[in-house]
Amino acid sequence: MEITVAEALVRCLEQENVNLIFGYPGGAILPVYDALYNSTIKHVLTRHEQGAVHAADGYARVTGKVGVCLATSGPGATNLVTGIANAYMDSVPMVVITGQVPVSQIGTDAFQEVDITGITLPVTKHNFLIKDPKQLPQVVRKAFHIAATGRPGPVLIDLPKDVAQAKIKFAYPKNIHLPGYKPTYKGHPAMINQASKVIMESKRPVIYAGGGVRISNAAPELKELAETISAPVTHTLMGLGCFPGDHPLFLGMLGMHGTRYANQAVTECDCLITVGARFDDRVVANIEGFAPDAKIIHIDIDPAEISKNVQASLPIVGDVKQVLEKLLQLLKKRKNAEWTARVQALKKEYPLDYSMDGALKPQFVIEKLCESTGGDAVVVTDVGQHQMWTAQYYKFKEPRSFISSGGLGTMGFGLPAAIGAQMGASGQKVILITGDGSIQMTLQELGTAMEQELPLKIFVMNNRQLGMVRQQQEYYCEKRYIAVDFRFDLDFAALARVYGMAGYTVETAEQLVDILPEVLASPGPVMVNCLIGGKENVLPMVLAGSNINEAID
Numbered sequence: 001m002e003i004t005v006a007e008a009l010v011r012c013l014e015q016e017n018v019n020l021i022f023g024y025p026g027g028a029i030l031p032v033y034d035a036l037y038n039s040t041i042k043h044v045l046t047r048h049e050q051g052a053v054h055a056a057d058g059y060a061r062v063t064g065k066v067g068v069c070l071a072t073s074g075p076g077a078t079n080l081v082t083g084i085a086n087a088y089m090d091s092v093p094m095v096v097i098t099g100q101v102p103v104s105q106i107g108t109d110a111f112q113e114v115d116i117t118g119i120t121l122p123v124t125k126h127n128f129l130i131k132d133p134k135q136l137p138q139v140v141r142k143a144f145h146i147a148a149t150g151r152p153g154p155v156l157i158d159l160p161k162d163v164a165q166a167k168i169k170f171a172y173p174k175n176i177h178l179p180g181y182k183p184t185y186k187g188h189p190a191m192i193n194q195a196s197k198v199i200m201e202s203k204r205p206v207i208y209a210g211g212g213v214r215i216s217n218a219a220p221e222l223k224e225l226a227e228t229i230s231a232p233v234t235h236t237l238m239g240l241g242c243f244p245g246d247h248p249l250f251l252g253m254l255g256m257h258g259t260r261y262a263n264q265a266v267t268e269c270d271c272l273i274t275v276g277a278r279f280d281d282r283v284v285a286n287i288e289g290f291a292p293d294a295k296i297i298h299i300d301i302d303p304a305e306i307s308k309n310v311q312a313s314l315p316i317v318g319d320v321k322q323v324l325e326k327l328l329q330l331l332k333k334r335k336n337a338e339w340t341a342r343v344q345a346l347k348k349e350y351p352l353d354y355s356m357d358g359a360l361k362p363q364f365v366i367e368k369l370c371e372s373t374g375g376d377a378v379v380v381t382d383v384g385q386h387q388m389w390t391a392q393y394y395k396f397k398e399p400r401s402f403i404s405s406g407g408l409g410t411m412g413f414g415l416p417a418a419i420g421a422q423m424g425a426s427g428q429k430v431i432l433i434t435g436d437g438s439i440q441m442t443l444q445e446l447g448t449a450m451e452q453e454l455p456l457k458i459f460v461m462n463n464r465q466l467g468m469v470r471q472q473q474e475y476y477c478e479k480r481y482i483a484v485d486f487r488f489d490l491d492f493a494a495l496a497r498v499y500g501m502a503g504y505t506v507e508t509a510e511q512l513v514d515i516l517p518e519v520l521a522s523p524g525p526v527m528v529n530c531l532i533g534g535k536e537n538v539l540p541m542v543l544a545g546s547n548i549n550e551a552i553d
Contacts, residue, residue, distance in 0.1 A: 001169075002167040002168060002169055002170075003167060003168070003170050004031065004035065004164065004165055004166065004167055004168075005031075005130075005133045005136045005159070005163055005164050005165070005166050005167070005168060006031035006032045006034065006035040006159075006164040006165065007035040007170075008136050008137060008168060008170045009032055009035065009097070009136060009140065009159070009164070010032070010035045010036055010039045010041065011170060011172065012136070012137055012140035012141070012172055013039075013041060013068065013140070014039065014040070014041065015172045016066070016140070016144045017065075018041055018066075018068050019040070019041055019042060020041070020042050020044065020059065020068070020423060020424075021036075021041055021042070021043050021044070021056075021068045021069065021070055022043075022044045022046055022051075022052040022053070022055040022056045022059070022067075022068070022069045022070075022420065023043060023044070023045070023046070023049075023052050023069055023070030023071060024045065024046055024048070024049045024052055024070070024071055024072070024076060025045075025070075025072060026071070026072025026073065026074075026076045026099060026112070027072060027073075027099070027112070027161070028072045028073035028074075028076075028098075028099030028100055028101060028112065028160075028161045029070060029071065029072040029073070029076070029097075029098070029099030029159075029161075029164075030072075030099070030161075031161060031164040031165050032070065032097070032099070032159070032164060033070075043070075044419075044423070044448065044452060045448070045451070046416065046419075046445060046448050047444035047445055047447050047448055048079065048442065048444060048445070049069075049071045049075075049076050049077075049079035049080050050079050050080070050082060050083055050412065050416070050442060051415075051416040051419075051442055051444070051445040051448060052069040052070070052071065052080070052083075052416070053069050053071075053080045053082075053083025053084060053086075053087070053094075053096065053416075054083050054086070054410075054412070054413050054416035054417045054420070054442070055067075055069070055416040055417065055419045055420035055423075055445075055448075056068055056069040056083075056094055056096075056420055057083060057086060057087050057090075057092050057094060057413075057417055057420060058380065058403055058416065058417030058418060058419065058420030058421040058424070059420035059421065059423060059424040060087075060092050060093050060094055060420075060424075061090075061092060061400060061403050061417075061421065062378055062400050062403060062420070062421040062424040062425045063400075063424040063425070064217070064400065065093070065424075066093045066094060066095055066144055066147050066148050067087075067092070067093065067094045067095075067420065068094070068095050068096075068097070069083075069094070069096055069097070070097050070098075071096075071097075071098050071099070072098070072099040072112070073098060073099045073100050073101055073112045073113060073114065073116070073161075074111075074112030074113060074114050075112065076098065076099070076112075077098040077099075077100075077114055077116040077119075077158075078114055078116070078119065080096060080098070081119060081120060081123070082408075082410060083410075083413075084096060084120055084123050084124060084154050084156065085123040085408055086405050086407075086408040086410045086413060087153065087154040088123040088124060088125070088153050088154055089123075089406065089407025089408040090211065090238060090405065090406050090407050090408070091151050091152050091153055091211060091212075091215060092152060092153070092154065093147040093148045093152035093153065093154075094147060094153075094154040094155070095140075095143050095144060095147050095154070095155050095156075095157065096124075096154055096155070096156045096157070097156075097157045097159060098116050098156065098157070098158050098159065099159060099160075099161060099164070100113070100116070100129070100158045100159060100160040100161065101113045101160060101161065102160050102161050102162035102163075103131050103160045103162055103163060104162070106160065116156065116158050117129045117156065117158050120156050123154070124153070124154050124155060124156050125146055125147065125151075125152075125153030125154060125155055126142075126143070126146050126155050127155060127156035127157070127158065128142075128143065128155075128156070128157050128158065129158045129160075130157065130158065130159050130160070130163055131160065131163065132163075133163050133166035133167075133168050134168055136159075136163075136168065137170065137171065137172050137173055138173055138176065139157060140157065141172065141173050141176050142176050142178060143155040143157055145176055145178070146178070146181065149183055150181075150183030150301060150302070151183070151212075151215075151301050151302040152215060183301060183319075184301065184303070184317050184318055184319075185301070185318055185319040185322055186318055186319075186322055186323075186326075187299065187316040187317065187318030187319075187322065187323035187326065188316065188317070188318075189326070191314060191315070191316045192316060192323060192326050192327050192330065193330060194314060195273075195297045195314050195316060195327060196327055196330035196331055198271060198295050198297060198313075198314060199229055199271060199273065199297070199327075199331060200229075200331065200332065200334075202269075202270050202271030202295070203270055203336070203338075203339060204268060204269045204270045204271070204336075204339045204342075205229055205231040205269060205270070205271040205272075205273060205336075205339075206231060206232055206233075206234060206251075206265050206266055206269040206271070206272055206273070206294075207222070207225065207226055207231050207232070207233045207234070207273045207275060208234055208235075208236075208254065208266065208272055208273065208274045208275065208277055209222055209233055209234070209235050209236070209239040209242055209243060209275045209276065209277060210235070210236040210238055210239040210274075210275065210276045210277025210278065211236065211238030211239055211276060211277070211406070212239075212275065212276015212277065212299075212300060212301065212320045213239055213242040213275055213276045213320055213399070214238070214239065214241065214242050214276075214399045214400060215276065215320075216276065216301070216319050216320040216321040216322075217321060217399070218242075218275070218276070218320045218321035218324055219241075219242045219243065219398075219399045221320075221321055221324035221325060221328065222242055222243055222275065222324065223243060223244070223247075224324075224328055225273070225275075225324055225327070225328060225331075226243065226247075226249050227249070227333075228328065228331050228332075228333050228334070229331060229333075229334060229336070230249070230334060230335050230336040230339070230340055231249065231273065231336075232249045232250070232251045232262075232265055232340075232343045233247075233249055233250055233251060234251040234252065234253065234254040234258070234262040234265065234266060235251075235252070235253050235254070236253070236254075236255070236277050236280070236283060236406070237253060237282075237387075237391055237404060237406045238404075238406045239276070239277065240253065240391060240396050240402045241396035241397070241398055241399050241400065241401045241402045242399050244395075244396075244397050245375065245394075245395030245396045245397060246375070246395050246397065248344075249343075251265055251343070251347075252352075252391075252392065253391050253392065254266055254283055254548065255282050255283035255284070255285070255542065255548060256282045256283075256285060256541065256542045257388040257391070257392070257538050257539075257540065257541060257542075258283075258540070258542075258548070258551075259350065259352060259392070259540070260346075260350035260540050260549075260551055260553065261343070261346035261347045261349070261350045263540075263542070263548040263549050263551060264346050264350065264549045265343055265346060266290070266291050266294075266548065266549075267289075267290075267291065267292070267547065267548065267549040268293070268342070269291060269293070269294045270293055270294055270295065271294055271295050271297065272291045272294040272295070272296045272297065273297045273299075274296060274297060274298045274299065274300075274312075275299050275320055275324070276299065276300060276301075276320040277300075278300070278305045278308070278309070279305075279308070279309040279310040280309070280407065281309075283548075284309060284310060284548070285542045285543075285544065285545065285546055285547065285548055286545055286546060286547050286548075287309065287310060289547030289548070289549075290310060290547070290548065291310075295313040295314065296310060296311070296312050296313045296314070297312070297313065297314045297316065298310075298312035298314070298315050298316065299316045299318065299320055299323050299324075300316075300317065300320075301317065301318060301319050301320065302317075303317045350540075350553075352392055352393065356509070358533055359507065359531065359532055359533035359536075360506065360507055360508055360509060360511075360512065360530060360531060360532050360533070361509070361532065361533075361536065362385070362386060362389050362461045362530070362532045362536060363389050363392070363393050364509055364512070365459060365461070365512060365530050365532075366389050366390050366392075366393040366394050366433065367393050367394075368512060368513065368516060369394065369431060369433075369459070369516075370393065370394045370395050372516050372517070372520055373429060373431070373520065375394070375395050375396060375397045375401075376397070376429070377401065377428070377429040377430065377431050378400070378401050378402075378403065378421050378422075378425050378428050378429070378430045378431070379394055379396070379401060379402055379403070379430075379431050379433060380403040380404065380414055380417050380418040380421055380430065380431070380432045380433070381402075381403070381404045381414055381432070381433045381434065382404075382405075382411055382412065382413055382414030382415075382432075382433075382434040382435055382438030382439065383404075383405050383409045383410060383411045383413065383414075383438060383468075384411065384435045384437060384438055384466070384467055384468040385435065385461070385463075385467040385468045385471065385536070385537075385538050386433050386434060386435045386438075386461040386467075387404055387433075388468075388538040389461075389538060390402075390404075390433050391404075392538075403417055403418070403421050405417075411435075411437060411438040411441050412438055412439075412441030412442040413438075413442075414432050414433075414434045414438055414439065414442075415432060415434065415439055415442050415443070415445045415446070415449075415458070416442055416445045416448070418430055418432040418449075418456055418458075419445060419448055419449050419452065419454060419456070422449075422454045422455070422456055423452065423454070429455075429457070429520070430454075430455075430456055430457070431456075431457045431458075431459065432456055432457070432458045432459065433459050433461065434458065434459070434460055434461070435460070435461050435462075435463075435467065436460055436461070436462040436463065436464060436465075436486065436490070436492070437465075437466045437467075437486075439458075439460055439492075440490070443495075446495075446496070446499045446501070447499065449501075449525055450499055450500050450501065450525065454525060455522070455523055455524055455525055456525045456526075457519060457520060457522075457525070457526050457528075458496075458525070458526065458527040458528065459527075459528045459530055460492045460527065460528065460529050460530060461530055461532050462492060462529055462530055462531055462532060463532050463533065463534045463536070464485065464486050464489055464534060465484050465485045465486060465534055466483075466484045466486075467484075467534075467536070468538070469483075469484050470484040470534075471537050471538065471541075474537070475541070475543060476544070491505070491529070492505075492527055492529035493505040493527065493528075493529045495527075496525075496526075496527035496529075501524065501525040501526060501527055502519075502522060502524065502525070502526045502527070503526070503527050503528075503529065504519065504526070504527070504528045504529065505528075505529040505531065506528060506529070506530055506531065507530075507531040512528075512530070515528070539551075539552065539553045540552065540553040541553070
């Protein structure tokens with residue numbers, strides 16, 4: 001029996017065990033929505049296509065599954081671009097399906113036509129424009145495989161309306177043929193053997209762990225590696241949560257706003273074991289001064305990242321989990337008392353610290369959230385000062401418990417991503433820490449959260465300004481502040497109540513401490529408007545061109 005391509009698409013999604021889709025309908029994608037009518041797949045109607053793609057992103061990060069979102073052609077498709085680029089930069093598995101004008105109208109500037117495959121070519125792992133209806137099952141199978149394997153990333157399928165309405169005999173392929181796509185999972189044995197020797201000969205090893213640890217589910221192997229060789233562990237923003245934040249060997253984040261002791265330890269180390277990280281510019285401020293005395297072992301599944309920014313002494317291409325498993329078999333347990341003592345001394349010499357004078361401190365809010373939850377929550381952030389304070393002061397214990405936009409730095413990511421994370425982590429406490437600038441970019445998704453009856457806990461760090469931009473103007477523009485102050489002060493607590501959720505405003509530490517138990521225990525959604533000082537900076541800070549051990553604080 002023949003079915004429409006739209007119906008075949010829904011069946012393909014069911015075969016891929018998709019049970020949740022985020023989207024926004026429109027004319028060109030209408031056949032797919034009609035086919036969803038009788039499906040068991042749950043569809044979440046967001047208030048904007050950007051909300052849909054960020055929600056799919058948050059869902060994918062917290063579950064490890066492929067996130068799926070739908071949008072129509074033209075502006076529906078272009079509204080997804082920021083979220084697609086965000087997922088691409090952070091290696092998030094996602095399948096994005098867009099409607100397109102009929103094949104005969106492509107290239108004619110038809111109503112709501114854009115070349116979305118051309119637009120997204122640089123920010124997708126791969127994309128497809130389906131012109132032959134019979135290709136649909138094979139394309140969907142390939143899309144999910146490509147999105148989830150190797151270094152994950154977003155894949156886009158553009159489906160013209162007339163193709164979606166055509167009929168085919170449906171059969172979902174068990175096998176796919178991708179001769180040009182063969183990710184390397186097993187690291188080269190000789191290189192792994194050589195790495196084990198370098199590690200055992202080192203006296204001051206440091207492990208530098210990134211998001212690849214989370215992606216490959218290698219947190220247990222990372223912990224075993226650190227404890228086997230007595231090496232402290234520092235993280236990128238994307239790697240937070242992959243090593244317990246309360247562990248004695250934990251150094252916190254490194255780089256521009258990393259801890260001074262992490263940056264100093266990396267500067268002094270003689271062996272830097274880089275695991276699933278890419279030496280981005282927020283970590284390596286000055287290449288020449290980065291880990292100057294270290295032999296750099298670089299483990300990554302993407303060969304393009306090896307020696308791209310920092311020259312590796314010993315490259316190992318492969319899946320982080322599989323490489324670490326083999327490496328651990330070659331290492332002998334040892335104690336490194338002198339180096340361990342040095343690292344502990346650095347922690348005492350350069351502690352993270354802040355003053356409690358004046359207004360409510362955002363660092364205090366985050367510390368209290370960590371204390372009150374015992375670190376047992378999924379924390380989502382937007383982008384800005386609050387993001388860095390969260391990375392510094394919340395002690396994450398588990399992988400996939402910290403969801404944030406890293407590479408692209410997308411303001412507005414937080415609220416829709418928290419919605420996706422809450423739907424993926426049903427039963428877990430999900431906390432959104434956002435800023436008054438970021439949340440206003442996708443504020444309408446409060447409606448989605450209420451419609452889905454999600455018990456999100458939202459903390460707005462409200463300094464009535466774009467705090468991170470103001471901080472950069474302070475250091476780089478001689479305090480010439482422009483376009484950073486919000487002269488209209490939005491009452492976020494009142495806004496929350498308009499949307500039907502509980503809303504509070506706090507401006508002192510005592511007020512926060514008083515309401516926090518009630519907020520976190522609430523079965524429903526809550527927004528807390530935290531009135532913080534407008535001159536608070538994220539410190540330490542490595543200024544542009546400086547070595548990472550030359551931070552100001």
